[in-house]
Amino acid sequence: MPDNNLAIVILAAGQGTRMKSSTPKLLHPIAGVPLVGHVLATARALDAAHVVAVVRYERDRLAEVISSELPDSIIVDQDEVPGTGRAVEQAVDALPADFEGDVLVVNGDVPLLDADTLSALVARHREERTAATLLSAVLDDATGYGRIIRGESGGLDRIVEQKDASVEERAVREINAGVYLFTLGALRAQLANLTTDNAQGEKYLTDVVGLLRKAGNAVAAIPVAEPWLVEGVNDRAQLSAQALRLNSFIVRGWQMAGVTIQDPASTWIDLTVSLAPDVTVKPGTQLLGATAVETGAVIGPDTTLVDCEVGEGAEVKRTDATLAVIGAGASVGPFSFLRPGTILGADGKIGAFVETKNARIGAGSKVPHLSYVGDAEIGEQSNIGAGSIFANYDGVKKHSSVVGSHVRTGSHGVFVAPVRIGDGAYTGAGTVVRKDVPAGALAINVAPQRNMDGWTESHRPGTAAAEAAARAQHTSPEEN
Numbered sequence: 001m002p003d004n005n006l007a008i009v010i011l012a013a014g015q016g017t018r019m020k021s022s023t024p025k026l027l028h029p030i031a032g033v034p035l036v037g038h039v040l041a042t043a044r045a046l047d048a049a050h051v052v053a054v055v056r057y058e059r060d061r062l063a064e065v066i067s068s069e070l071p072d073s074i075i076v077d078q079d080e081v082p083g084t085g086r087a088v089e090q091a092v093d094a095l096p097a098d099f100e101g102d103v104l105v106v107n108g109d110v111p112l113l114d115a116d117t118l119s120a121l122v123a124r125h126r127e128e129r130t131a132a133t134l135l136s137a138v139l140d141d142a143t144g145y146g147r148i149i150r151g152e153s154g155g156l157d158r159i160v161e162q163k164d165a166s167v168e169e170r171a172v173r174e175i176n177a178g179v180y181l182f183t184l185g186a187l188r189a190q191l192a193n194l195t196t197d198n199a200q201g202e203k204y205l206t207d208v209v210g211l212l213r214k215a216g217n218a219v220a221a222i223p224v225a226e227p228w229l230v231e232g233v234n235d236r237a238q239l240s241a242q243a244l245r246l247n248s249f250i251v252r253g254w255q256m257a258g259v260t261i262q263d264p265a266s267t268w269i270d271l272t273v274s275l276a277p278d279v280t281v282k283p284g285t286q287l288l289g290a291t292a293v294e295t296g297a298v299i300g301p302d303t304t305l306v307d308c309e310v311g312e313g314a315e316v317k318r319t320d321a322t323l324a325v326i327g328a329g330a331s332v333g334p335f336s337f338l339r340p341g342t343i344l345g346a347d348g349k350i351g352a353f354v355e356t357k358n359a360r361i362g363a364g365s366k367v368p369h370l371s372y373v374g375d376a377e378i379g380e381q382s383n384i385g386a387g388s389i390f391a392n393y394d395g396v397k398k399h400s401s402v403v404g405s406h407v408r409t410g411s412h413g414v415f416v417a418p419v420r421i422g423d424g425a426y427t428g429a430g431t432v433v434r435k436d437v438p439a440g441a442l443a444i445n446v447a448p449q450r451n452m453d454g455w456t457e458s459h460r461p462g463t464a465a466a467e468a469a470a471r472a473q474h475t476s477p478e479e480n
């Protein structure tokens with residue numbers, strides 16, 4: 001049921017200077033989803049009447065991600081006045097005039113914050129009828145965060161930012177998590193009183209808390225049970241820490257759903273991946289993007305799949321694949337490189353040191369060794385000999401080739417595209433196929449072999465090879 005008295009404000013205008021990146025902080029991904037995407041997903045789960053996202057730095061890139069995740073959200077451009085207080089002020093101004101109720105403000109950089117924690121905050125705020133309720137956390141190292149300053153009775157008094165804090169205040173380990181619930185009227189009243197008179201010359205949202213308190217409003221800070229829920233991402237160390245934690249939850253989730261994951265520490269699975277029960281994932285494996293794996297498949301070790309589909313019972317080892325479809329019962333690897341557009345049919349095989357791209361390889365067909373198959377279509381039950389190359393590029397354009405069903409090509413074949421090989425045809429070893437091969441034909445175009453007897457002894461006299469040749473010629477067959 002939608003909560004008509006709730007609006008959510010997501011703060012996403014900051015640059016994220018500490019990331020030292022040309023990509024805005026909130027677009028750095030963890031588990032395959034940009035940081036802001038995690039917060040948007042949580043916001044969506046709360047089903048609020050309005051979601052407002054405040055952007056400024058790289059606003060177009062952020063706005064695009066936000067609008068695609070939450071099409072109904074209101075996007076607000078923060079002006080030149082810096083600070084979280086200014087961001088919220090503009091967000092509140094963008095709310096429809098008839099909206100009344102509570103405003104949940106969330107920093108965009110807290111990816112592990114979940115909907116349950118937020119729902120509990122909303123419920124608590126409404127029960128206690130405070131003007132502001134915020135989440136806090138007790139950290140071993142509170143460096144960089146705003147500190148929760150409590151009065152003698154233990155109640156929340158104000159928040160002081162790291163850069164404005166005294167030595168005593170910096171010793172406080174209870175931090176402001178950056179997650180607040182405000183009653184709209186009270187918030188509006190105090191936003192108007194914010195100044196930029198502080199160490200960073202910004203309008204701090206955190207000052208609203210102290211101002212409310214001074215004006216006699218009730219405010220409260222609730223410590224969360226698990227600090228990681230509200231840990232922000234400000235630099236790349238925190239980015240990897242939160243990514244690691246989220247990954248461990250995802251891995252555990254799939255284990256509980258019936259997937260064997262042998263080594264959680266070396267397995268990375270994006271949030272967007274789906275795995276069937278009885279899939280086995282071996283060490284050193286990354287399952288990324290929209291990858292989906294059917295039951296009984298065995299993936300890894302040392303395999304990266306990006307946006308791939310793997311059919312039931314298939315086996316994929318030591319492979320790098322992107323946008324590939326691997327059929328049921330098929331076998332891929334070791335050391336295979338599947339590029340976009342690879343479609344391997346049921347029970348097919350792509351073997352060791354084989355690269356494929358835009359290649360349809362039919363059911364039961366095999367490319368077992370040392371080959372490149374680019375821009376090709378291969379029918380069913382065909383076998384491509386070891387060391388084959390589909391030469392798809394003439395230096396200017398790419399061309400495609402077609403191989404029929406039940407074809408056997410010899411080792412070290414070159415198929416100069418565009419070329420067609422008919423059903424049941426054969427090609428000899430070392431054949432360079434430049435012309436179509438009709439169904440059922442054998443194509444060979446290598447010159448007949450000529451042996452020049454005694455060549456080594458006459459042209460390379462005195463070498464070890466010549467001596468070996470001489471010995472071999474003067475040895476009787478019985479001694480051999």
Ligand code: UD1
Pocket residue numbers: 011012013014015054055078081082083084085087107108109144145146147159161175176177178203204205206232234
């Ligand atoms: C903020 C809090 C701090 C808290 C911490 C929790 C303030 C003043 N401080 O500090 O008390 O402990 O979060 O993680 O709020 N943003 C804007 N507009 C701006 C500046 C920032 O939208 O002008 C956004 C950022 O994109 C980010 C969020 O607000 O999503 C927080 O900004 P950040 O610079 O990370 O604040 P902190 O210094 O971490």
Ligand code: CA
Pocket residue numbers: 107109232233234
């Ligand atoms: Ca932050």
